[in-house]
Amino acid sequence: MTRLSFNHATAKFWDQGEVIEACAREGIGIGLWREPVAEYGIDRTIAKLKETGVPVTTLCRGGFFTTGGRExxxxxxxxxxEARALGTKVLVLVSGGLPEGSRDIDGARAKVADALAELAPYAGDAGVTLAIEPLHPMFASDRCVVSTLDQALDLAAPFPAAQVGAAVDTYHIWWDPNLYAAIARAGTEGRIATFQVADWTTPLPAGVLTGRGQLGTGCVEMRRIKAAVDAAGYDGPIEVELFNDELWARPGREVFAETVAAYEEHVG
Structure with a gap:
């Protein structure tokens, strides 16, 4: 349980200050998102974190390099x-999908590489690791042209591991036939920057983006993946990150308690 971290997105509409206080009572970390931090106020967030002693395991998110240009x-x-100010060493990146009207996925991936080349030294100077998160291939067209852990590691390879790593997220990569070799590779290269867990349930809901299943409700071999990540040398936080409309409609405190219990039963 000491490795558990609760990503605020799991209880998206719960007041950020209350989420932090709940994590403090449970003695666990928190994954923060930029938009709620901005709404709550970054200085106020920092003060609340110092008051409670809750560690920030990741900040979500950066990226979207393929369509945003210089901005x-x-x-x-x-x-x-913001990640440095909040005291986290990990900024999660969702790389971005195809530009409107484009079919050039290789060109989009090249834009991701170019952006990393510009940002990696800046991140290194700030003590922040850019964690490239591969997303399930169904999101390649509109959200993320990086679909496998190996692709993320290939993009990270030109940079020191302290500057660019990868996010291992069970929801997005459980299906990959090369998953366990890729996890071992990531460990050898020292590039597992964060480990996030969510389950995959079927049939998929209409809103696939918000269909992450509570731990233990789907088909992901959670303990097998955790064992592989542990064997690869990662001993850091394990962050539960669920985008789920049904969970979001429930009281945050209820979802928090359920998530802690599900983690203990199916992961911890």
């Missing part, structure tokens, strides 16, 4: 600054 680079610099 995307500047926004990611701000995100790195």
């Amino acid at each position: 995307s680079i500047e926004d990611n610099r701000r995100a790195i600054d």
Whole structure:
């Protein structure tokens, strides 16, 4: 349980200050999102974190390099600054999908590489690791042209591991036939920046983006993946991140308690 971290997105509409207080009572970390931090106020957030002693395991999110142009680079610099101010060493990146009207997925991935080349040294100076998160291939067209852990590691390879790593998220990569070799590779390269868990349920809901299942409700071999990540040398926080409309419609405190119990039963 000491490794558990509760990502605020799991109880998206719960007041951020109350989420932090709940994590403090449970003695666990928290994953924060930039938009709620901005709404709550970054100085107020920092003060609440110091008051409660809750560690921030990740900040979500940066990225969207393929369609944002120069503004995307500047926004990611701000995100790195925010991560440093909040005391987390990990900024999660969702790389971005195809530009409107484009079919050039290789060109989009090249834009991601170019953005990393510009941002990695800045992140390194701030003590922040850029964690490239591969998303399930169904999101390649509109959200993320990086679909496998190996692709994320290939993009990270030109940079020191302290600057660019990868996010291992069970929801997005459980299906990959090369998953366990890729996890071992990530460990050898020292690039597992964060480990996030969510289940995959079928049939998928109409809103696939918000269909992450509570732990233990789907088909992901959670303990097997955790064992592989542990064997690869990662001993950091394990963050539960669920986008789920049904969960969001329930009281945050109820979802929090359920999530802690599900983690203990199916992961911890």
